[in-house]
Amino acid sequence: MDPVDIEREMAQLDALYRSVAKEPVDIAELDDIGAAVQAKLARLAVGDRAETVLRAVVEAYATGDESARAAIRRLFDRHSSFRWAAHLPREWATAAEFRARLVHLSACDQGADTRDEILALQDLCTRARRLGIDVEPILDEVAAMSSDTDRYGMGSMRDIIVGYGSRRAG
Incomplete structure (x- = not known):
């Protein structure tokens, strides 16, 4: 995945994740807020796509020069909902x-x-x-x-x- 594709995908996923990331917390869900958030993220059905993008970002960051790494850090700043929601598998x-x-x-x-x-x-x-x-x-x-x-x-x-x-x- 080239840098342009990474940025485009990250921006699209950020827009999708924003609805969950910026939504107010429901006090009734406080006992199991993690499960409620995970269920909302799962309903977006973009987890595999986000993991693919994230793995490409990790690879680009690890193999890039300082300029490339700084650009990736800026992408995470710009796409904070993606940063919040996209993760590598827990296991x-x-x-x-x-x-x-x-x-x-x-x-x-x-x-x-x-x-x-x-x-x-x-x-x-x-x-x-x-x-x-x-x-x-x-x-x-x-x-x-x-x-x-x-x-x-x-x-x-x-x-x-x-x-x-x-x-x-x-």
Whole structure:
């Protein structure tokens, strides 16, 4: 998938996801908000298409130069409903799959809230370690491709990934 196709697909999916992403939360659904949101996303029937686009984005980000990676980070900023809704499958068990999820996290560049991204990073690394994956080399690799811009006053994505790796390794 070339960059023009990626941008077009991401924009189309963003428009479809926006209805769910921007919809007010129904207080009656608070007990099981995750299931309610997942059901609404499933009704859109674009999950496979979004995964295909997301995998192309992850590949382009991982193999691209800094200019290409910056452009992808801007795409995620512009298409925030896609960023919120599109994810790789929840089930994974290999170092390559861990790396893909970490690259995705890097490309989202702290998303809308750095704290959510830190929790996602912790969750990914905890799961990878439980699976016996040596996370530190992958953290180092992905940190090197991550942004060094401190977007929200909590450090850059590069700093967050490096810092998390060094805290856990020591």
